[in-house]
Amino acid sequence: MTDQDLASAVFRKEVLAMSAYKVMNAAGMIKLDAMENPYSWPDDIKNRWLETLKDCSLNRYPDPEAGRLVKTIRTVYQLQETAGLLLGNGSDEIIQLLLMALPSGARVLSPDPGFVMYGQISRCLGLNYVGVPLRPDNFDLDLPATLSAIDSHRPSIIFLAYPNNPTGNLFSETSIREIIEKAPGLVVIDEAYEPFAGASYLSSLAKYDKLLVMRTVSKLGLAGLRLGYLAGKPAIIEQINKIRLPYNINILTQASAEFALGNTLLFDEQIRKICTERMVMFNRLSRLNNIRVFPSVANFILFKTGENQADGVFGDLQQQGILIKNLSPQGGLLRDCLRVTIGKPEENAAFLTALEKSLASR
Numbered sequence: 001m002t003d004q005d006l007a008s009a010v011f012r013k014e015v016l017a018m019s020a021y022k023v024m025n026a027a028g029m030i031k032l033d034a035m036e037n038p039y040s041w042p043d044d045i046k047n048r049w050l051e052t053l054k055d056c057s058l059n060r061y062p063d064p065e066a067g068r069l070v071k072t073i074r075t076v077y078q079l080q081e082t083a084g085l086l087l088g089n090g091s092d093e094i095i096q097l098l099l100m101a102l103p104s105g106a107r108v109l110s111p112d113p114g115f116v117m118y119g120q121i122s123r124c125l126g127l128n129y130v131g132v133p134l135r136p137d138n139f140d141l142d143l144p145a146t147l148s149a150i151d152s153h154r155p156s157i158i159f160l161a162y163p164n165n166p167t168g169n170l171f172s173e174t175s176i177r178e179i180i181e182k183a184p185g186l187v188v189i190d191e192a193y194e195p196f197a198g199a200s201y202l203s204s205l206a207k208y209d210k211l212l213v214m215r216t217v218s219k220l221g222l223a224g225l226r227l228g229y230l231a232g233k234p235a236i237i238e239q240i241n242k243i244r245l246p247y248n249i250n251i252l253t254q255a256s257a258e259f260a261l262g263n264t265l266l267f268d269e270q271i272r273k274i275c276t277e278r279m280v281m282f283n284r285l286s287r288l289n290n291i292r293v294f295p296s297v298a299n300f301i302l303f304k305t306g307e308n309q310a311d312g313v314f315g316d317l318q319q320q321g322i323l324i325k326n327l328s329p330q331g332g333l334l335r336d337c338l339r340v341t342i343g344k345p346e347e348n349a350a351f352l353t354a355l356e357k358s359l360a361s362r
């Protein structure tokens, strides 16, 4: 028996059919592929942070409920007392927990193109994932198509990224509310990019029992910590909490997030800079011939090249030391599409120069 035969005999067919989530090696490159905040902390803040880490007992297990951090998150984001809260090792883990709690054969629905993890984790768990195409003109929800898919598939969970990744737009509010009203199960509003969009459904939690709001500190500027959270009705959160591993938020993350959320002014300043740069970048991209750029309220911009040129442009940029994300291989509405994360002004300028050069050579 070969190792491959052994693996095939042991593991589920859904797992065998998957390919691993691939992260490109970005060593030495200008990294504009993963929606990271490009700014680090000033030295005085770094030193204060390191001071707090001195008190962490690495020989002990962390607080399984991350009680202090939970309290801080509730205060900083003004969460209603009636809402339940669950922390995850990144919001990716929360998506996994939600899906692991579903019965086998359950259906999961989300707009397409959307965040890849919804489909990837669903398929790996043997659930039925249904992607409903967005409107090709503006990437907004196709409400009739979505309602009809809800009717025929009766999904246990609907994921709506708000703003959407990789398109960068906010779905229309009337469509979202109608979807929440018609949903037979839960609706998760994924607000990973809330810091850049300033729009949220957190205040609607009291109104809809089936609504859950998911957030992360990753895009805010703490991607290395791995911390996400989910707010919703306590009876729902309680069930998901049962399958959460007890120590999913490690002690360094608890302490660091606690510290960082006490310094939100620093992030506000960084976010403001990123949003200003987003406008500069959008305007410059809009002036280029041969590409179509889509408006974004997130910290990235999606654009579309001429037919069959995305791979070439992506390769040219890579050769010039600039890594963005090539979405064209995903096909569908993302054919010929590339996504660039907003970086520091000088990084964005280097990207634009390289892009102009690449487009001029075609």
Ligand SMILES: *Cc1c(COP(=O)(O)O)cnc(C)c1O
Binding pocket: 035, 089, 090, 091, 092, 093, 115, 161, 164, 165, 190, 192, 215, 216, 217, 218, 223, 226, 227, 228
């Ligand atoms: C980046 C992203 C996430 C994952 O966030 P982590 O907390 O880093 O796991 C979730 N949802 C969307 C839409 C994202 O773009």
